Amino acid sequence: MSTAREQIFSSVRAALAPLPERTARPVFSKDVAEPHWLAAEADSLALFQKRAEATGTKCFTDMESCAAWLRSQGVRTVYIPAPLTRLAALCSEFSEVTSEYTRARVNEIDAAFTPAAGAIAESGSIILSDESTPDRLAALAPWHHIALVSRAEIHRTIADALAAMPDDPNLIWVTGPSKTADVEGILIQGVHGPGAQACLIL
Amino acid sequence: MAEQKVELFARRLDRGVQQAVHSNSAAGTEKRYTVLGTDYSAPDDLRRLAGQIRQHAIEHLDTYLEQAEQSLKRQGAHVHYAVTAEDACRAVSDILQKAGAKKVVKSKSMISEEIHLNDHLGSVGIESVETDLGEYIIQIDGDHPSHIVKPIIHKNRRDIAKSFEREGLGDYNDDPETITRRARVFMRDKYLQADAGITGANFVSAETGRLVLVTNEGNSRFCLAAPKIHIALVGIEKVIPSDAELAVLLNLLGRSATGQQLTVYTEFINGPARTDRPSGPQEMHVIFVDNERSQILASDCREILRCIRCGACLNVCPVYRQASGHAYRSVYPGPVGAVLSPLLAGKNFKQLADLPKASSLCGACNEVCPVDIPIPDLLLKLRNRGHEEHAPSPGTPPMGAFAKLASSPMLWRFAMKSNKVMNLVPLEKLPLPYLQPWLKTRTLPEWRGGEFRSWMKDRRKK
Numbered sequence: 001m002s003t004a005r006e007q008i009f010s011s012v013r014a015a016l017a018p019l020p021e022r023t024a025r026p027v028f029s030k031d032v033a034e035p036h037w038l039a040a041e042a043d044s045l046a047l048f049q050k051r052a053e054a055t056g057t058k059c060f061t062d063m064e065s066c067a068a069w070l071r072s073q074g075v076r077t078v079y080i081p082a083p084l085t086r087l088a089a090l091c092s093e094f095s096e097v098t099s100e101y102t103r104a105r106v107n108e109i110d111a112a113f114t115p116a117a118g119a120i121a122e123s124g125s126i127i128l129s130d131e132s133t134p135d136r137l138a139a140l141a142p143w144h145h146i147a148l149v150s151r152a153e154i155h156r157t158i159a160d161a162l163a164a165m166p167d168d169p170n171l172i173w174v175t176g177p178s179k180t181a182d183v184e185g186i187l188i189q190g191v192h193g194p195g196a197q198a199c200l201i202l
Numbered sequence: 203m204a205e206q207k208v209e210l211f212a213r214r215l216d217r218g219v220q221q222a223v224h225s226n227s228a229a230g231t232e233k234r235y236t237v238l239g240t241d242y243s244a245p246d247d248l249r250r251l252a253g254q255i256r257q258h259a260i261e262h263l264d265t266y267l268e269q270a271e272q273s274l275k276r277q278g279a280h281v282h283y284a285v286t287a288e289d290a291c292r293a294v295s296d297i298l299q300k301a302g303a304k305k306v307v308k309s310k311s312m313i314s315e316e317i318h319l320n321d322h323l324g325s326v327g328i329e330s331v332e333t334d335l336g337e338y339i340i341q342i343d344g345d346h347p348s349h350i351v352k353p354i355i356h357k358n359r360r361d362i363a364k365s366f367e368r369e370g371l372g373d374y375n376d377d378p379e380t381i382t383r384r385a386r387v388f389m390r391d392k393y394l395q396a397d398a399g400i401t402g403a404n405f406v407s408a409e410t411g412r413l414v415l416v417t418n419e420g421n422s423r424f425c426l427a428a429p430k431i432h433i434a435l436v437g438i439e440k441v442i443p444s445d446a447e448l449a450v451l452l453n454l455l456g457r458s459a460t461g462q463q464l465t466v467y468t469e470f471i472n473g474p475a476r477t478d479r480p481s482g483p484q485e486m487h488v489i490f491v492d493n494e495r496s497q498i499l500a501s502d503c504r505e506i507l508r509c510i511r512c513g514a515c516l517n518v519c520p521v522y523r524q525a526s527g528h529a530y531r532s533v534y535p536g537p538v539g540a541v542l543s544p545l546l547a548g549k550n551f552k553q554l555a556d557l558p559k560a561s562s563l564c565g566a567c568n569e570v571c572p573v574d575i576p577i578p579d580l581l582l583k584l585r586n587r588g589h590e591e592h593a594p595s596p597g598t599p600p601m602g603a604f605a606k607l608a609s610s611p612m613l614w615r616f617a618m619k620s621n622k623v624m625n626l627v628p629l630e631k632l633p634l635p636y637l638q639p640w641l642k643t644r645t646l647p648e649w650r651g652g653e654f655r656s657w658m659k660d661r662r663k664k
């Protein structure tokens with residue numbers, strides 16, 4: 001009995017066998033898909049900030065202004081995982097700061113800080129991995145998510161980021177808040193994921 | 203009446219729906235054009251490169267599919283194969299039943315529509331909830347998507363508000379923001395209760411086994427954050443050589459689909475959770491689905507397998523804009539659907555053989571396609587195939603008499619002169635059914651046949 005696998009492979013081989021020649025793998029330079037304005041952007045950090053803001057990600061460079069923004073948004077409950085406790089000290093004014101994230105509390109946490117695995121200047125994207133953000137839900141379920149991006153880990157281009165992907169079960173590039181335009185093409189933020197996406201550059 | 207089905211559908215379509223489809227599609231085309239023009243000086247070169255990348259991939263599918271399988275297994279995923287749509291559905295329910303799973307959440311995937319997965323899961327007692335906002339509305343309405351990227355392009359906020367009210371998601375409220383918030387709250391519980399998450403895949407890198415998924419809403423991420431089992435349904439043609447090609451493909455996909463440089467969430471999945479990274483699903487299954495794709499690969503229309511499902515050809519198509527997606531009577535509408543749907547129908551090709559005719563062959567679809575698929579050429583090949591297989595051909599007048607006339611100079615000359623009598627014939631009264639739909643909106647100009655010949659004759663004399 002031939003398995004589904006064998007059947008599929010034999011039909012694929014049979015389909016390709018009569019081709020007189022097959023299209024060669026195109027050779028292209030790594031920067032082929034870079035937007036032409038990229039060359040004029042010397043400073044990756046400045047470019048990242050510009051692109052992130054353009055796609056709806058707020059950028060902060062110090063914890064004080066980030067905390068002030070969260071307060072102005074009415075945030076009460078904040079999740080800050082253990083490795084970042086030094087930041088928690090700056091959050092004394094919130095009604096609760098916790099380093100525990102459990103499923104039972106998914107809808108109670110207003111804002112979550114998680115470390116990013118890097119960022120991409122060209123697109124203003126934040127990179128999260130399972131190693132950097134140990135709980136996927138924590139970076140996704142709260143209305144506010146603040147990724148901690150280290151300056152040294154900002155990739156200049158999408159191609160650079162692709163070439164440097166770490167071995168991790170899950171990497172996600174986050175380019176702005178969760179959004180939809182399903183209803184009459186009207187843009188609404190915060191469908192399933194964060195309605196307010198931010199990053200704190202350290 | 204003998205009339206093209208797509209045309210008939212378009213004529214009967216509600217004007218409000220047609221307006222919505224038209225303006226939303228036009229806006230999509232505009233955004234795509236602006237962003238590509240702002241970012242690239244030669245976007246067409248990039249499209250051609252992407253086309254070569256995809257053509258190379260499908261012409262080496264034997265190699266890359268095998269390599270992808272090995273890479274996926276190396277990362278700890280289970281790999282399955284399904285020849286037909288039914289096999290694919292059964293593969294999903296087998297995995298779920300073995301694990302005792304009763305509830306699943308699904309992120310948008312065209313291939314799951316293609317194989318009618320939700321109906322199958324329902325029939326074996328598994329609850330399956332679509333989590334993409336548009337797809338969820340389609341699901342509760344028992345409707346079908348009418349666009350690849352914007353599934354409810356044909357619905358307005360009042361329709362949606364009524365559906366939400368009916369489903370017990372609150373009192374009637376047609377504010378889009380309220381609708382979205384209600385869906386957010388409703389889905390939360392579904393994600394947290396689900397035993398498994400089902401997704402598609404935009405690309406699979408053969409070299410690394412990375413599965414790439416893009417969404418704007420973040421629903422696919424949720425499907426992989428809460429449940430313990432991940433099942434990915436992947437058409438065999440989705441495989442690409444390596445991660446490096448993604449720089450070209452991702453840059454074109456977001457811009458072509460929604461005018462974004464990148465879709466909000468671009469996710470790279472590389473196997474199930476690990477002991478030191480326990481957050482995601484513990485089990486990962488990838489089901490490679492053929493469902494006629496290997497037959498398309500064997501045909502002279504294999505270029506359609508390059509498609510990355512961006513929807514740009516729908517947005518730009520004058521026929522799609524008038525007729526909307528349901529006119530195509532299949533999962534894939536618009537120009538891509540006019541090629542793909544009859545081919546995916548396999549033995550039932552004839553039933554959809556009219557779709558390739560629902561085109562003016564203006565070529566706009568080819569011009570916007572991020573992987574440069576020569577859609578008009580493929581439409582012509584399929585028209586030919588329909589003709590050879592004697593598919594029913596409504597709306598096409600018999601051309602035999604004309605062919606005879608046009609191949610005899612004497613008859614032709616005679617016809618040119620004598621046809622002046624046509625000016626006196628009331629065309630709309632002629633008993634020629636294939637002419638009637640055409641004449642409803644058009645008239646013929648006055649007959650002036652034969653004048654070129656007399657002009658030529660005079661000229662020669664001089």
Ligand code: SF4
Nearest residue numbers: 509510512513515571
């Ligand atoms: S055929 Fe081309 S333009 Fe149409 S959906 Fe596919 S990739 Fe996009």
